[in-house]
Amino acid sequence: MGTFGTNARNGTRAHKGLDLFAIPGTSVYACVKAEVIDIAFPATAGYGISIKLKILDKTNFLAHKRNYELKYPNKENKKDAGYNEEGDLYLFYGHLRKVLVKKGDIIDDISKPIALSGVSGVQDSGTCAPHVHFEIRDSQKRRCNPGFYVYYKSFDDQSQAEIDLQIKTAKNGKINEFHGKN
Numbered sequence: 209m210g211t212f213g214t215n216a217r218n219g220t221r222a223h224k225g226l227d228l229f230a231i232p233g234t235s236v237y238a239c240v241k242a243e244v245i246d247i248a249f250p251a252t253a254g255y256g257i258s259i260k261l262k263i264l265d266k267t268n269f270l271a272h273k274r275n276y277e278l279k280y281p282n283k284e285n286k287k288d289a290g291y292n293e294e295g296d297l298y299l300f301y302g303h304l305r306k307v308l309v310k311k312g313d314i315i316d317d318i319s320k321p322i323a324l325s326g327v328s329g330v331q332d333s334g335t336c337a338p339h340v341h342f343e344i345r346d347s348q349k350r351r352c353n354p355g356f357y358v359y360y361k362s363f364d365d366q367s368q369a370e371i372d373l374q375i376k377t378a379k380n381g382k383i384n385e386f387h388g389k390n
Contacts, residue, residue, distance in 0.1 A: 212353040213284040225300070225343035226354040229374050232305055232338045235321035239358065241265035242299060244313045255302030255341060256328025261315065263297045269357070276356045279364070287352035295347040302341035303328055338377055
């Protein structure tokens, strides 16, 4: 699991989202009423197949903000400098296998999946372990830590069975996936 922060990747580069472990083919959902703004095929900026949603019910979304305690204070950040909740807000999902919506769709039933998780990634190299990369962005592409809005299990909070599954999946090696095909 990758966390949001400047030092989240062992100081090598900033990680501006939350990586949530997901076995390829797992359903991915919008967490609030939103409009599909962009779908990227093929990979862009290393995120693989991705979806960008504009939050339409911002009041409801902001009402879910919680007093999140950074799980890894020496590695995590709260937000990018200048991040602003006043304007439009966007949700971004990366490393997907298949998109189940189209640009312009309004997602008002959050119980219906918008995509399937995958391992699409940087050019031909794929991604090491299956996960969904999730970001919350403002209109200037500045990001905040999704942990303030999304409940998730950090590596330290997972059961041994969950940890073993991630380790086993990662040991299977890098998986290349192009447009939903290995």
